[in-house]
Amino acid sequence: MKLTVVGGGSTYTPELIDGFARLRDTLPIEELVLVDPAADRLDLVGGLARRIFAKQGHPGRITTTSDLDAGVQGADAVLLQLRVGGQAARERDETWPLECGCVGQETTGAGGLAKALRTVPVVLDIAERVRRTNPDAWIIDFTNPVGIVTRALLQAGHKAVGLCNVAIGFQRKFAALLGVAPGEVHLDHVGLNHLTWELGVRLGGPDGANVLPKLLAEHGDAVADDLHLPRQVLDRLGVVPSYYLRYYYAHDEVVRELGSKPSRAAEVAEMERRLLKMYGDPALDEKPELLAERGGAFYSEAAVDLAASLLGNGGSPVQVVNTYNNGTLPFLADDAVIEVQARVDASGAVPLAVPDLDPLYAGLIAHVTAYEDLALEAALRGGRDRVFRALLAHPLVGQYEHAEGLTDRLIAHNREHLAWA
Incomplete structure (x- = not known):
């Protein structure tokens, strides 16, 4: 089995490598290729990756290359984790929206649109090159904004x-x-990517007993603290929103906070500097603890599970993924991309049935889906008017002057x- 990681020079990659090494019985990789145009980063990450495999006794071979076509040749699955424009672009995405009194964030709002416009054409080019060399390969997209990028990939076949x-x-x-x-x-x-709610927490399986009320009653303070939302909000909703919902539920508060401290991009850039220095240490043969602060916790385990299922090598039969709606949420078009539990196997992902949603959630999902329609159109066709329409449609913008x-x-x-600019 051959897997290729595009964006393999990311500081995230050792988290992925650690998962591949630990879970090799679930996903028996024979060859892993890390592809990245940044040769200096790729050398550091590739070296650590090989040491992690060696320490954990993984027999697979790890290679690195800046040649995308060579890297994806013969791959059974290609995992995308790229960042067009790097941390410098992220820094801008998180700052210039604040000048208009709007949330500055890299995956939603105006910053998220900027990332989509930069990313969709690049990802579609990569996917087309994968298709030319191996049309049977699965593409697993971890590149944000995941919902928009996945929809672009699916619509292109x-x-x-x-x-x-x-x-x-x-x-x-x-x-x-x-x-x-x-x-x-x-x-x-x-919900949608970065716009989701946990409506139930079930023990034992998808049809198990719902213990969410018990969880909130006994641990609501801890959950609320993690989300940076008041406990009473969770109690009134009776569900657990993704932490990205804070941008909607506490927009003005978040804008004030973001304007009063260094950007997350600046923090991550400094963290990456330290991580890359660590990765260059030939004695390091495991992912450093600092990597947990970088984000992407448990990403490797989710990626292994998904790849194993798509490649017919086991994996969990039900997983949370982003895929076509296909009637799951009846108020959305079939070709909207939603994030829900789905049955996953070698033929792809099929969403499980979802109960009727409270209008409080359905309305926001429909609103943001309409924005994503316009965002994808702007990413594919360009033009100032299309960018303006997408921004005006976004609930975190919504005013023509903004x-x-x-x-x-x-x-x-x-x-x-x-x-086109």
Whole structure:
């Protein structure tokens, strides 16, 4: 089995490598290729990756290359974890929206749109090159904004499934609070990428007893603290929103916070500097503890599980993924991409049935899906008017003066990445 990671020079990659090494019985990789245009980073990450495999006794071979076509040749699955424009672009995404009084964040709002515009054309080019060399390969997208990128891939006819670590993070956290094994916890996870709610927490399987009321009653303070939301919000909702919902439920508070401290991008850039220095130490043969602060917790375990299922090598039969709606949420078009539990096997992902949603959640899902429609159109076709329409449609923008100002700033800060600008 051959897997290729595009964006293999990411500081995330040792988390992925650690999972591949630990879970080699689930996903028996014979060859792992790390592809990245940044040769210096790739050398550091590739060296550590080989040492991790060696320490844990993994027999697989790890190679590195900056040649995308060579790297994806013959791959059974290609995992995308790239960041067009690097941390410098992320820094801009998190700062210029604040100038208009809007949330500055790299995956949602105006910053998320900028990332989508930079990313979709690049990902589609990569996917087309994968298809030319191996049309049977699965593409697993971890590149944000996952929902929009996955939809672009699916609409272009690629064998693609989107992956996010939010659900597996909640699963592990809830399992620890409940004192059970993670595999015992199943989530009624519903929504769009970075716009989800846990409507139920079930023990033993998708049809198990719902212990969410017990969880909130006994551990609501801990859950609320992790989400940076007041406990009474969780009690009134009776569900657990993704931490990304704070951008919607506490927009003005978040804008004030973001304007009063260094950006997350600046923190991550410094963390990456330290991590890359560690990765260059020939004595290091495990992922460093600092990597846990980088984000992406449990990403490797989710990726292994998904790849194993798609490649017919076992894996959990039910997983939270991003895939076509296909009637699951009746108020959305079939080709909307949603993030829900799905049955996953070698033929792809089929969403499980979802109960009727409270309008409080359905309305926001429909609203953000409409924005994603316009965002994808802007990413595929370009043009100032399309960017403006997408921004005006986003519930974190929604005012024409903000949309005008954000459109000008988005184009100015991303011109080098926009072929039409």
